[in-house]
Amino acid sequence: GAGVSQSPRYKVAKRGQDVALRCDPISGHVSLFWYQQALGQGPEFLTYFQNEAQLDKSGLPSDRFFAERPEGSVSTLKIQRTQQEDSAVYLCASSYPTSGQETQYFGPGTRLLVL
C-alpha cells in the first residue's frame, strides 16, 4: 500500500473490555514500532519488531498490553481489561532498515477512549 494503515481509527471501550488494534505497515518494511500518545504529549515508545521477532517490549506499561506480528507483516496490539488511563492515540510506524538511518513512516493512529 501507499502508507501505513491502522484500524480502527476510533475505538470506544468500556473499562474492563479487551481491545485489539491493527497495523498494516508499508509492504516490505522489516521494522515495526508501536507508540502511545497521550493527549497533549509526544508519542512514547511501546514495542519494536524486526520481522516477526519482538526485540524490545520495554515500553509496554503493564502485562495487560500484548503485541504480536506472527508473519512479519501485520501487527496487532492487544490491551486486556482496559483502564481509563489507557485512553490515548496508539501509533504504528514502519521502516526498512538500511544503514540504521532509516526513516520511520507513521500511520494515522487509533484513538482509544476507555469509559
Place this chain on the structure above:
Amino acid sequence: GDSVTQMEGPVTLSEEAFLTINCTYTATGYPSLFWYVQYPGEGLQLLLKATKADDKGSNKGFEATYRKETTSFHLEKGSVQVSDSAVYFCALRGNYGGSQGNLIFGKGTKLSVKP
C-alpha cells in the same frame, strides 16, 4: 536516559512572520535528530532530519541545524503560511550499540498561523 525538551506552545503567528521552535536534547553518544509534523487529522510526517553534528536539515522552507555544543536542534522558517498550522515534534534516535531505532519525542508545539 535520553530525552528531548521543546518549547511549550501554543505559538500563534501572523502569516509571513519568522518562526523559531526551540528544541534541546540529552542523549548518550551521537543521536540522529528529527522534526516531525502532525497536521490536523493526519498522521505524523517527517519534516527534516540531521544525523551528525553541524548537519542542517531542510524541507518546505523549514531548517534546523544539529548543534552538538549546545545540544540543540531548533526549527526555523523565515516566513510562515497558514498551511503551516500544525503540531511540531522534535525527536531523537540513539545511534549507539544496542539501539534499535525507536524515537524519543518532545511534547510537541502547536503552531497556529493567522492570515
